[in-house]
Amino acid sequence: MDRIRLTVSGIASIEEARLAIAAGADAVALAPGLAGPADTARARIAAAVPPPVAVILPVAAWTAGAVAAQADLSGAGTVQVEHPIDPEDYPGMRRILRGRRFIQRLPMAEPEGAAHTYGGLAEALLLDAGTDAGRDWAAARRIAAASPLFLAGFADPAAIAAAVAAVRPWGIDAGAALRRSGRLDPDRLAAVAAMLQAAGRAPAA
Template identity: 35%
Template sequence: MRSRVRVKICCISSAEEARLAVAAGADALGFVAAMPSGPGIVSDEVIRTVVPSVPPAVSTFLLTSFSRAPDIAAHVAACATSTVQIVDHIDPAEHVAMAALMPAIRRVQVIHVQGIEALDMIPVYEAHVDAFLLDSGKPGGTMRELGGTGRTHDWDVSAEFVRRSGRPVFLAGGLNPDNAAEAIQRVKPFGLDLCSGLRTDGHLDPAKLAAFMRAVREAS
């Protein structure tokens, strides 16, 4: 019997959105701090105001674009989340340093799936992280995208990543109520993560949220 697929609702911007997501059955909430691009960015002040309202059983993820361990640790301490999501490919040595600086904080490494080479990142990070998250960003170039693109990537690569990884793997990028079941069937991830697919005019849409959670339950 396959374990239940977890759901992380990202781009939480208020206590009301957090309440809606938790009531719908979300396992984790994502808070997007300063980024070079993408939707759902909120201030650190908003994050540290909303986090205390989240029940203990629901994980809180800080999405940070910092790449050095001291900066990441300070950011997490300022926002008081239980998990940090590293949205760029960083030096694995920084994960080693983070483990020493904040041993109680779980670390999730984002891998931007631009091709089959994403699989090469498994041995680079696997020993140092608690989970992976596969997204559709483009971290290189002049216009860096570190998530929130609303695009799907090659799910065949993601499925192979899940098969090879010894860590839990979240799938992100272009998910919505209409493709949630296909994503689960094809990729078999530990969890699904999404932002724009549940929003209308920039706000978390209760109807889309309910439809997505229903699709996940039925496909799990």
């Protein structure tokens, strides 16, 4: 692994997207409030993000058709599927959203089974790191060894550092951990981006 990628999530404006990109983010994930199909804000943000930075749209729908309907007009090149939709519907969803990439969020209960199911369907998987300081990272390490895995759900930069050391995932999806009083904090952004770069260069334990 040459580096650990950084997604900055909860992006609600062009200004936030630019701040994340300036700090070295590999991707920006749009805020859930921008996910409605009639909302043009997400398309404006997506249009303002230069390549190669990816734009991710999280979609909290339970069927492939609903996922496709929400994602079609977004302008986002990557769709993050928040619920475990029927695996048999993935090929049809890909046909509708031709050219899009997919990240599948894994359920907290029995994530390894879900990873086995979706690992060959989505380009990457996402697992919420949770808030339990005593979490057993063994399952996350096994998933990360088999598929590109993002870890998410961190409360602060220290929690990100601990998860990176324990799992060495393909990427980190950070939202609340990069904010102070609800606003993206440039110092936290810079510190986490630098930590991930250093961790990616370091040999695995």
